[in-house]
Amino acid sequence: MDLFDDLKPIKQEIINDVYLLQGFALGASERLLLIALQAVIINAPLCNMMTKMGFAMSAAMTNCGDLGWISDRKGYRYDGHNPLTNQPWPDMPASFLQLATSAAAECGYVNFVPDACLINQYIVGASMGLHQDKNEQDFSQPIVSVSLGIPATFQFGGLKRSDKTLKIPVNHGDVVVWGGEARLKFHAVMPLKANHHKALGDYRYNLTFRKAG
Ligand code: MD6
Ligand code: FE
Numbered sequence: 777m778d779l780f781d782d783l784k785p786i787k788q789e790i791i792n793d794v795y796l797l798q799g800f801a802l803g804a805s806e807r808l809l810l811i812a813l814q815a816v817i818i819n820a821p822l823c824n825m826m827t828k829m830g831f832a833m834s835a836a837m838t839n840c841g842d843l844g845w846i847s848d849r850k851g852y853r854y855d856g857h858n859p860l861t862n863q864p865w866p867d868m869p870a871s872f873l874q875l876a877t878s879a880a881a882e883c884g885y886v887n888f889v890p891d892a893c894l895i896n897q898y899i900v901g902a903s904m905g906l907h908q909d910k911n912e913q914d915f916s917q918p919i920v921s922v923s924l925g926i927p928a929t930f931q932f933g934g935l936k937r938s939d940k941t942l943k944i945p946v947n948h949g950d951v952v953v954w955g956g957e958a959r960l961k962f963h964a965v966m967p968l969k970a971n972h973h974k975a976l977g978d979y980r981y982n983l984t985f986r987k988a989g
Contacts, residue, residue, distance in 0.1 A: 841890065925977070
């Protein structure tokens with residue numbers, strides 16, 4: 777075996793402008809990331825927001841950073857305050873910012889400075905339907921999506937809801953980055969299968985970083 781055989785290809789371009797960085801969030805900074813995640817959730821508890829249609833979303837959510845993504849009977853939007861507490865969202869932890877900017881840079885987005893981080897918590901059976909991320913101001917900026925905890929299957933489609941989708945398995949520590957021609961493509965999370973993660977229990981967490989404002 778050669779010296780560098782063990783180095784996995786860090787970046788795979790799954791679809792044009794959709795990158796999978798396997799295990800990118802692991803390593804020395806993983807512990808700091810998980811401690812920061814716990815602190816954010818203590819300050820801004822997870823809750824199942826309502827959709828415009830009046831159904832509770834199956835993933836529980838919270839946010840950190842200057843702006844937070846929220847949903848209620850008025851629709852989807854970004855807001856600087858947590859509707860549960862009327863307080864500003866917790867600051868984005870340095871470990872979050874570092875992870876998001878380095879993942880984006882790895883994929884060629886060198887100027888990415890997220891101002892919003894949405895945190896989703898999925899229990900077994902929870903899912904997210906096919907949708908586009910289009911509540912942000914500047915579509916030249918990418919989306920950085922960090923998967924933690926138990927595995928899930930991410931689905932990536934096209935610019936039309938009816939376009940066929942590709943399944944992307946995502947595991948603890950994987951990061952998906954999309955931008956450019958993929959920025960407005962439909963995507964979804966398939967219903968979570970029961971599993972267990974040694975640090976995060978029976979949950980999947982997803983951190984989605986965006987330049988929203
Ligand atoms: C995920 N979440 O949780 C993917 N998009 O893995 C999303 O794609 C998403 O949670 C827009 C708004 C909220 C979300
Ligand atoms: Fe999305």
